[in-house]
Amino acid sequence: MHRSAPRLTRILACAAVPVMLVVAGCSSDSDSGSKKDSGSSSAASPDAKTSPTVAAARFAKLSDPCKSISAKTIAKLVPQTKVKAGTAGKSTDVANRRSCSWNGLDDNGVKGSQYRWLDVSFLRYDSESSLGVSGEQRAKDNYAKEIAKAKATEGAKSVRTSPATGVGEAGTAIAYNLVKTGEDFTYATIVSRTGNVVVTLTYNGTGYAGAKSPASADLMKGAVAAAKEAVASVAVANK
Template sequence: MSEGTMHRSAERDQHLHRGGRGRGGRGVRRFLVAAAALPVMLVAAGCSSDSGSGDDAAKESASPAAKESATASANEVKAAAYAKLPEACTMLPKKTLEDLVPEGAKDGKPINDGEPDVSGDCRWISLDNNGVKGSQYRWLSVSLLLLESDASRGPGDERARAQFEKKVSEAQAVEGAKGLKSESVTGTGDQATVVRYDLKKKEGTFKQQTVVVRAENVVITLDYNGAGLAGDKAPDADDLVKGAKAAAKEIVTAIGSANGQGGGSGSGSSASPSKEPSKKPAEDSSKEPSKSASPSASESKTKS
């Protein structure tokens, strides 16, 4: 190979080398530019994403307060109408007690240890003992239950409505009741029912009346029974019912009075059963019927 040929071959190789390097360099530069642009796109996308996340975060930061407000609204319940109860043993007028339990009008005694302004009860026992001519026996008890409004258990009047239904069902389920009748009572509280029946005991037949009343958020259970003992004539059940209804109405008035509504318990009409025990002094006041003479179902009632 001549020297000129060798020289041209060398120049050609150098030219090809430089040209190849130039094309390769441009390719590399294009790759680097594209690679550099990719992070910029990713950063832009990230900023856009962060902007959306910021809005969500703002919403989330505000949601606890909104949720708390919604919860507070949901937990609000209607305030109960009554907050106090009258004293059970002194809420009935003297005249009413003398009509219903003449020999025991002054001897009202609590049945259980009640909780002030939540529950209370009282019992009166009357025995007009006429010796060999027989005796008239009367038994009166009153139980009060106040149901407060509560966020977890509901408004007081709704809770009282449930208790009212429960008390009526209990009165209707007394074992041994004969001739049981139930009827609504108008003009007394918001709901009222009287349950009446006969209950036979070894001492005689007892005429039982149970009046259950709901006055707003208070439930009243009044039990009144009577019997003619030792051969005396049994009292008239209609007269006993009349007296029990009148007393229940007066108790509603007493509850309103205790809460600053209307007149006192003495303003109500007194109960006046046409047949009542004689008010003559007892010849032997130590003689009383055994505990079984009073309907056990009434004595054993407890507050819910």
């Protein structure tokens, strides 16, 4: 009986205090469980995820492709240009895809005629934060694809590639021959990249009625000159 007296005294003491104090001072097991639950909840909360940081695209817009090459250059490369202002290509996304073309036939009667075609296209790539890929990297990837596409032109013969020095941050020249409408056409294509924009320019031509086809070297020289102007127009448009 004497051994149970202290225990009885503690029970009576707890019964004499308010309920809130009983819970705090007399229910040590409940308090311990609460602390465990709190710790478990904190441990279960995942850290907030952050999106990868990528550089913003350098160029926010494209230049007008029909104005990207000077009228003087067009007149030189495409004699007797049918539409001097150029013919804009159709696009549902002019912020990222634009193109323009010119063509003309220089008729010299019995001496034959010379036909020329010039077109330029622009592809712009935005940075993708969700994928952690910059616009410039996307342009680099697609620059390689555009080169492969030009080299794989259906019917192209004697395909040759070389660096296009001084055209953008990266430039490649692709030359080949192609038979169209029974005539031998000579092609010069320049694929270049400036920042997050890929510029592709194609210049081709042939001779009619006995006239000789243009020399590949001459077409390539003209294509490089025009491509430099087109690439430079992108930076001007974003000033």
